[in-house]
């Protein structure tokens with residue numbers, strides 16, 4: 117079944133709405149648009165779909181509440197603006213959704229909520245409980261406390277994480293543009309809209325530029341990162357314009373709107389999706405072409421196929437597996453710490469004992485602990 121057809125049948129849908137859609141160019145919230153968007157979401161729920169809303173806009177709402185023209189420079193001030201704006205945003209969502217008879221529940225996440233397995237389970241359980249109560253989880257990054265290494269940094273990646281977390285059928289990213297163009301139309305007026313991206317290749321990544329306004333974060337680059345995660349996790353993703361009324365309905369009726377990124381396979385099992393998208397990556401293993409083929413065929417990763425190793429990690433860490441052209445092939449949990457693995461790479465399993473005392477594993481990464489990203 118093609119992706120557009122599967123979107124028609126999507127029951128659990130994550131909708132991400134960017135600042136560029138929620139705010140006017142003046143920085144003030146676009147109440148007309150928010151109202152219409154929420155009415156459409158409420159109606160999709162009446163149709164029997166579950167909706168999870170990932171909403172940006174806290175910083176924009178905070179800035180307009182405080183009468184500030186631009187984001188402050190210091191991190192604590194940015195955090196404070198986000199804290200103020202998040203309340204403003206939720207007040208509006210509560211009001212409009214209530215008018216359409218819907219209940220909402222605010223969930224503020226950081227990377228930690230997905231990195232640690234028990235927190236991952238708790239976040240997932242809370243979101244599923246909200247859905248079971250017929251409520252709309254309204255999610256944002258916890259900007260008031262998330263700094264540096266616990267920060268996801270942009271809501272495109274956050275929405276893909278959420279879609280994976282709840283095993284969504286579809287992720288729709290609403291922005292101020294109709295979809296992915298061959299280049300950023302702001303600087304390349306001749307650029308054309310692409311209707312479907314079956315695979316995120318280096319050429320596709322090259323098309324994507326940064327944010328279109330001072331309000332947006334990440335632009336198309338972070339939306340493609342989100343697509344990579346969503347596609348690998350079995351979630352169909354669409355980028356479309358949030359200013360077009362009825363756009364969600366049209367997408368979920370299977371119309372060719374925006375850019376679609378078809379899901380690669382059926383949902384990964386929970387443990388595997390946690391492994392691929394929730395864990396902190398601690399190193400890279402570059403493997404040869406034969407090894408790439410073997411991994412794609414479902415084999416475990418053996419030391420003989422590894423050409424290079426980057427990073428310092430312990431056994432049990434999650435690492436990326438890269439092809440020689442730097443394409444990410446897989447992620448997995450290593451059986452050896454980097455110090456030992458450096459001695460083993462390029463060698464056959466029979467030689468292990470002479471190289472590292474007590475080397476107990478045949479595989480560097482067992483196939484059960486490996487998720488393909490291609």
Ligand SMILES: Nc1ncnc2c1ncn2[C@@H]1O[C@H](COP(=O)(O)OP(=O)(O)O)[C@@H](O)[C@H]1O
Pocket residue numbers: 133134135136137172290291292293295296297298299300301302323324325326327328329331332333334335336337
């Ligand atoms: N290849 C591209 N196709 C479409 N838009 C692009 C492309 N490269 C960069 N962009 C920019 O990405 C912007 C959307 O991202 P962003 O500003 O972060 O908005 P949002 O708040 O919706 O996340 C567009 O307005 C556009 O200027």
Ligand SMILES: N[C@@H](CCC(=O)OP(=O)(O)O)C(=O)O
Pocket residue numbers: 133134135136171172173174175176198256257259269270271272331332333334335
């Ligand atoms: N968490 C931030 C938004 C971060 C973000 O990714 O913004 P956007 O590119 O507008 O989706 C906020 O609420 O202001």
